[in-house]
Amino acid sequence: MEKMLEVANEFFGLPMEEKMKLYSNDPSKTTRLSTSSNIQKEKIHNWRDYLRLHCYPLDKYTKEWPINPPSFNDLTCCVKVAVFWYSGLTMEEMDPLHLGVEIVSKYCSEIRQLGLRLQEAISESLGLDKDYINKSLGEQGQHMAINYYPPCPEPELTYGLPAHTDPNTLTILLQDMQVTGLQLLKDGKWLAVKPFPNAFVVNIGDQLQALSNSKYKSTWHRAVVNAHKARISIASFLCPSNTALIKAPKELIEDESQAIYRDYTYAEYYNKFWSRNLDQGHCLELFKNI
Ligand code: OGA
Ligand code: NI
Numbered sequence: 097m098e099k100m101l102e103v104a105n106e107f108f109g110l111p112m113e114e115k116m117k118l119y120s121n122d123p124s125k126t127t128r129l130s131t132s133s134n135i136q137k138e139k140i141h142n143w144r145d146y147l148r149l150h151c152y153p154l155d156k157y158t159k160e161w162p163i164n165p166p167s168f169n170d171l172t173c174c175v176k177v178a179v180f181w182y183s184g185l186t187m188e189e190m191d192p193l194h195l196g197v198e199i200v201s202k203y204c205s206e207i208r209q210l211g212l213r214l215q216e217a218i219s220e221s222l223g224l225d226k227d228y229i230n231k232s233l234g235e236q237g238q239h240m241a242i243n244y245y246p247p248c249p250e251p252e253l254t255y256g257l258p259a260h261t262d263p264n265t266l267t268i269l270l271q272d273m274q275v276t277g278l279q280l281l282k283d284g285k286w287l288a289v290k291p292f293p294n295a296f297v298v299n300i301g302d303q304l305q306a307l308s309n310s311k312y313k314s315t316w317h318r319a320v321v322n323a324h325k326a327r328i329s330i331a332s333f334l335c336p337s338n339t340a341l342i343k344a345p346k347e348l349i350e351d352e353s354q355a356i357y358r359d360y361t362y363a364e365y366y367n368k369f370w371s372r373n374l375d376q377g378h379c380l381e382l383f384k385n386i
Contacts (some may be wrong), residue, residue: 097270097294100203103196106149106327107162108244118147118162123370126150127160133257137374143321144256145244151204151332152238158197200240204211204332208238211334214298222308223347227305232345233265233362234337241298241331245277248311248321256319256327262301263369263379264335269297281316289317302365302380303336309344314380336362357383 108115120128121135128148132141146362150157212230221229245256256277271278271291278289278297289297299315319329336342343359360383369379 097203099145099199100270100330101272101328103199104147104242104244104330106196107242108145108326108328119303127162129162133260134370134373137371138375140375143245143248143251143254144319145246146234146377147242147244148194149240149242150201150237151200151240152208152236154183154201154204158201161197161200204238207268207332208334210296211238211268211332212236215264215334218304218308218312222311224345228345229265229304232307232340233303234340236265236337237335239264239333239335241333243319243322243327243331245321247324247326249323251321251323251373252322256321257317258374259316260374261305261314261316261378261380262299262331262333263303263365264301264333265303265307266334266343267299267301268332268334269299270330270332271297272328274291275322275325277322277327279318286318301333302378303342303362306342306372306383307344309348310356311348325340335366338366340364354385356385358385 113142113238115129118127118129120132122128125148127150129145130148131145132138133144135141147162148373149161206362212272215229215233216226219230220226222228243256248254259281269278271289273293277287279286280289281287299317300312302314304312305314319327321327322377338361340362341359342357342362342365344355349355367381368382372379
């Protein structure tokens with residue numbers, strides 16, 4: 097967890113020109129740096145940059161990853177060989193690109209295992225088979241947002257991220273230990289979620305709300321910014337496969353009432369989510385049965 101935060105810090109510490117090579121506002125890109133939340137759709141922008149990476153299957157995406165402090169790669173080949181020869185380091189130890197990818201890959205696969213186990217426990221808590229959720233979501237995707245909230249001279253005028261729920265199934269968030277910023281809505285009040293050593297914040301996303309017929313509610317949360325310090329957070333999103341049909345099982349639908357949400361595929365939901373901006377209201381509302 098600590099190393100993952102270091103890699104994130106290192107990335108955002110790169111020179112602007114280096115980072116800009118990855119800049120894109122196109123949500124369909126599988127590796128991109130962007131700013132705010134959905135810059136093409138929103139009228140009011142937020143005080144946040146983020147690196148979004150697809151993380152599953154790992155070997156499909158790691159080659160796109162930019163975890164690439166340019167200093168080493170800018171050296172000429174002769175200098176690299178000389179460094180290699182005299183330093184006594186192995187090629188892997190010497191190559192920060194390789195190391196960064198290794199740390200992030202390891203982090204992603206551990207997070208995935210944790211997420212799948214949590215989904216098993218959630219299935220059981222709903223009286224369903226342990227495997228129910230994981231089976232019904234198909235080959236689940238995994239994305240990561242490495243969020244960077246720069247210091248903001250007038251933090252009360254903006255958000256890092258405005259109030260939203262996550263559009264996926266489950267989010268596992270690693271927070272910077274030094275700077276607070278995450279808040280969540282409980283009984284109509286915004287509460288600060290202080291970082292806790294060696295802990296993750298787990299947020300229920302919209303798909304678990306739909307799939308559980310609203311027995312689980314997706315968490316409303318937002319990020320505020322700090323006047324003096326930059327903050328980093330790392331959100332890992334487990335997502336249904338694009339073709340997975342999201343529907344509540346009949347065990348969770350009471351006799352008379354119908355399912356709260358209509359059946360839909362995750363691809364349909366995801367496209368709808370990215371076609372809107374965060375302050376246009378809850379995307380899940382659009383999928384309610386009338
Ligand atoms: C997110 C998110 C909160 C935070 O990336 O979806 O809610 O604390 N992040 O950065
Ligand atoms: Ni979120």
